[in-house]
Amino acid sequence: MEKFDKVHGVAAPMPLINIDTDMIIPKVHLKTIKRSGLGVVLFDEMRYHDHGGENEEFVLNKPAYRNTEILVAGDNFGCGSSREHAPWAIKDFGIKVVISTSFADIFFNNCFKNGILPIVVEEEHHAILMDDAHKGENARMTVHLEDQKITTSDGVEIEFDIDPHRKHCLLNGLDDIGLSMEKEHHIDKFEEHASQARPWV
Amino acid sequence: MSPKTLYDKIWDAHVAHEADDGTCLLYIDRHLVHEVTSPQAFEGLRMAGRKVRAPEKTIAVPDHNVPTTPDRVNGIENPESRIQVEALDKNAKDFGIHYYPVHDVRQGIVHIVGPEQGWTLPGMTVVCGDSHTATHGAFGALAHGIGTSEVEHVLATQTLIQKKSKNMKVEITGKLQPGVTAKDITLAVIGETGTAGGTGYVIEYCGEAIRDLSMEGRMTVCNMAIEGGARAGLIAPDETTFEYVKGRPHAPKGAQWEAAMEWWKTLYTDEGAHFDKVVTLRGEDIAPVVTWGTSPEDVLPITATVPNPEDFEGGKVDAARRSIEYMGLEAGQKLSDVEIDTVFIGSCTNGRIEDLRAAAEILKGKKIKDGMRAMVVPGSGLVRLQAEEEGLADIFKEAGFEWRLAGCSMCLAMNPDQLQPGERCAATSNRNFEGRQGRGGRTHLLSPAMAAAAALTGRLTDVRDLM
The missing domain is CATH 3.30.499.10 (Aconitase, domain 3)
Incomplete structure (x- = not known):
């Protein structure tokens, strides 16, 4: 996985709460057997009209936000299904950071597996970041993972929390499976014990 | 020993490794697989030259894409759907996992097939690349949905990297009124807590109205725990559970059954155990x-x-x-x-x-x-x-x-x-x-x-x- 360091770019505002995984990527696009190429259908039903053609009103279709790398979204972002196609589409579009007041559990986990940084902030900080995102192209935000800090276009600094293990993995682009396989002897030992304690499993 | 919740007990019985910061490798007893969220995971294994660590604990069935009209015996018309199902056919065969193909009478929705075949048992950890894996919590199994990267992780290591969630209790007291069902309970709870109300928690559903439910009803309740934002929903196993499980094709038999029962009967929340959040609804107050x-x-x-x-x-x-x-x-x-x-x-x-x-x-x-x-x-x-x-x-x-x-x-x-x-x-x-x-x-x-x-x-x- 690519190493995550710092993102300096335009942030797009999506204040709607409860943006679910069907909105992020509708099921018609889950029929792929690949992980790549889903960026064009990110937010498909909001982004395109029923008959095809872009919906100009949708934030990512506005000139200022076409190359956005940061999303500032409403509460409970990513609720719904476990489909990893959601973070795959977000990543493929070019978004590397999603900021909200809360995320759905499975989506949140899935982000880290794909080099996306989901950041949870307090409501008051969320309001500042949402305002900044509304400023468009000339307002660039910086997200600095090492320092756990977001800097708005006005220079306001907002700190955020992140699980140290997940931070380490993102910063170094580490593959979970490889790391876990290094602990294989613990798994062997557990299996040996469990097969005695619960042989019916 | 300090009193434990049902979730604490199942969690503790499955930690294969705990790092200093509390990050655990949680051992997975059952891994259910379907055609939509697994192809990329199997592909990942192939690319890295990895095997499925415990194929005997891995069960696959196609369900999301399959047509439900009688003409499906002639094959799946939509080429993309067909490719996904064919990929699962091949992956099940190549990696030697249990499989219920489309034409098998036992085929169905993965969360219905698992319990029906006795794969899901009390006290287990169960995962699937599908958020409604919460369903299996009805058996007192810790069950939740995972993404495709995690599917690959479980296939390769039979574990998941997890941190423990908090404990939440949802109690439904008293009796339900006529015309009110398990579905009304689970929707009413989400109406009360909101879709993010359970975020960061594992819910244990309890109370007389839950106890009175059949296994089918309990599965309906736990199924929608995810809609309330919870990682999982649980109901402590009891006679209703044991009665449902007994005799199923993959349920333990004979001496193994007795041994299992001995453990299963310890799977309840101890008196005085701590819950971080409690929600109580009166069964009588729930309407259709x-x-x-x-x-x-x-x-x-x-x-x-x-x-x-x-x-x-x-x-x-x-x-x-x-x-x-x-x-x-x-x-x-x-x-x-x-x-x-x-x-x-x-x-x-x-x-x-x-x-x-x-x-x-x-x-x-x-x-x-x-x-x-x-x-x-x-x-x-x-x-x-x-x-x-x-x-x-x-x-x-x-x-x-x-x-x-x-x-x-x-x-x-x-x-x-x-x-x-x-x-x-x-x-x-x-x-x-x-x-x-x-x-x-x-x-x-x-x-x-x-x-x-x-x-x-x-x-x-x-x-x-x-x-």
Whole structure:
């Protein structure tokens, strides 16, 4: 996985709460057997009209936000299904950071597996970041993972929390499976014990 | 020893390794796999030259994409769906995992097949690349959905990297009123807590009204724990659980059964154990409910009216306005006046035998409204067979319902069963998101009995009026 360091770019505002995984990527696009190429259908039903053609009103279709790398979204972002196609589409579009007041559990986990940084902030900080995102192209935000800090276009600094293990993995682009396989002897030992304690499993 | 919750006990029994910062490798007893979220995971194994660590604990079944019409014996027409199912056929064979292919009578929705075949047992850890894995919590198993990267991780290591969630108790006291079902309980809870109310928690459902539920009902309740944002939902195993499990093909037998029972009987929350959050509802207060919006938290009794967006606070004002517009409703409109054109009975939430019995009970000897499109999609081939033996299939067919083969079907509309823009469906499934059942389609979630009532009258209907 690519190493995550710092993102300096335009942030797009999506204040709607409860943006679910069907909105992020509708099921018609889950029929792929690949992980790549889903960026064009990110937010498909909001982004395109029923008959095809872009919906100009949708934030990512506005000139200022076409190359956005940061999303500032409403509460409970990513609720719904476990489909990893959601973070795959977000990543493929070019978004590397999603900021909200809360995320759905499975989506949140899935982000880290794909080099996306989901950041949870307090409501008051969320309001500042949402305002900044509304400023468009000339307002660039910086997200600095090492320092756990977001800097708005006005220079306001907002700190955020992140699980140290997940931070380490993102910063170094580490593959979970490889790391876990290094602990294989613990798994062997557990299996040996469990097969005695619960042989019916 | 300090008192433990049921979740604490199952968690503690499955930690294979704990790092200093509390990050654990949690051992997984059962890994369920379907065709949509697994191809990339198997591909990942192949690329890295890895094997499935415990193929005997891995069970696969195609369900999301499969057509439910009888002509599916001729193969799947949609080329992309066919490729996904064929990929699962191949992956199951190449990696040597248990498999129920499309033509097997035991095929069905993964969360119905697992319990039915006795793969799901109390005290287990169960995962699947599907958020409704929460269903298996009905057995007192710690069960939750995972993404595809995690599917690959479990295939390779039989573990998941996890940090422990907090404990939440949802108690439903007393008895349910006539016409009120497990579906009404689970929707009412989400209406109370909101879709993010369970985020960061594992819920244990308890109380007399939960104890009184059958296993089918308990699965319906736990199934929607994810809609409340929880990682998992749990119900402590009891005689009802053991009775359901006993004799199933993959349940333990003989001395193993006795040994298992000894442990299973310890799987309950100790007196005085700590819960970080507690929600209590009175069973008597729960009415038959429906959803009016595009979030499962948009729940109201059928006797209520569509709310006014201004009555909400914060971000919910805009969300409610958007929902009501999308749903083609008006604030103040009586929910029982909302006309529908489609009825869907099925899904991992309500596709089990008891659900079909409840719907058939309402439909017996009656006809659905003219022009109504109504379908029953049994959750598995075995549920279908049993319903045919019990005469339920005839009741549905005589009432005017289509009688389908097993699959996820119109719950997520990945197969040909979809709504057209503007169509309005009374659905026993679990999500009413925009476009969930087809682009522009409108979904009202409700119980199987309420869905049957709606099919008869052509509008959302209080099932108690027909009882």
